[in-house]
Amino acid sequence: MTSSPSAASSPGRPGPASPRTTPPPGAATPELAEGGAVVALASLAGFEGCFGCGTDAENGLRIRHGGVVDGVMTCEFTVRKEHQGAPGFCHGGVLATAMDEALGGAAWLLGNRYVTGRLETDYLAPVPVGADVHLRAWCTGVDGRKAFVEGEARTGGPDGPVAVRAAGVFIEVPQEHFVPQGS
Numbered sequence: 497m498t499s500s501p502s503a504a505s506s507p508g509r510p511g512p513a514s515p516r517t518t519p520p521p522g523a524a525t526p527e528l529a530e531g532g533a534v535v536a537l538a539s540l541a542g543f544e545g546c547f548g549c550g551t552d553a554e555n556g557l558r559i560r561h562g563g564v565v566d567g568v569m570t571c572e573f574t575v576r577k578e579h580q581g582a583p584g585f586c587h588g589g590v591l592a593t594a595m596d597e598a599l600g601g602a603a604w605l606l607g608n609r610y611v612t613g614r615l616e617t618d619y620l621a622p623v624p625v626g627a628d629v630h631l632r633a634w635c636t637g638v639d640g641r642k643a644f645v646e647g648e649a650r651t652g653g654p655d656g657p658v659a660v661r662a663a664g665v666f667i668e669v670p671q672e673h674f675v676p677q678g679s
């Protein structure tokens with residue numbers, strides 16, 4: 497088992513999450529599962545269609561998952577023209593999608609399946625079309641089925657300025673959750 501970083505040692509930790517995305521007193525320290533997200537993902541088929549990371553999602557973000565170091569998960573994507581909001585800049589909703597994917601990935605490192613319950617985003621700087629966006633995310637606590645997660649997106653390199661910060665609550669669900677209704 498690998499422990500995730502403490503809040504104090506998390507590199508580039510965003511400012512305080514809101515009360516709704518802060519682990520409550522008594523929340524457990526996250527324990528990353530051996531094999532992490534790969535183990536949880538192995539129980540599900542069809543992720544190649546994911547709008548965030550799927551290789552089959554033609555207009556998706558094609559987020560490329562990287563590694564995990566000290567409990568911090570990294571991934572990145574390149575902003576394409578079809579991701580544009582204001583002329584020349586990435587749409588805020590696209591960036592929220594990228595944060596959802598990164599934070600979700602950090603939750604899945606716990607070795608269970610999670611869906612987004614709440615996602616908060618702070619936009620600090622515009623992200624131009626063509627930019628490589630470097631994402632990092634880590635879990636800050638676990639309370640029952642709830643995993644509290646934070647993350648950030650940087651441009652101009654993995655240690656460039658922070659463009660987006662996010663915090664969220666992901667809820668653990670059983671495999672049956674992913675069976676489409678009516679199928």
Ligand SMILES: CCCCCCCCCCCCCCCC(=O)SCCNC(=O)CCNC(=O)[C@H](O)C(C)(C)COP(=O)(O)OP(=O)(O)OC[C@H]1O[C@@H](n2cnc3c(N)ncnc32)[C@H](O)[C@@H]1OP(=O)(O)O
Nearest residue numbers: 533561562563596597600601604611612613614640665667
């Ligand atoms: C090296 C790396 C390799 C590769 C690495 C790849 C990784 C790749 C990972 C994929 C990453 C995907 C990232 C995208 C993730 C989506 O986009 S998921 C899609 C969007 N989200 C959804 O569709 C969820 C829709 N909502 C639901 O299905 C249901 O409301 C839920 C969330 C399952 C909860 O319903 P429920 O099971 O009936 O649970 P319920 O009893 O209501 O609540 C359970 C607990 O959660 C809390 N809760 C419920 N809803 C909320 C909420 N909205 N906010 C806060 N708390 C909540 C409740 O208060 C309760 O807390 P307690 O009372 O236990 O303290």
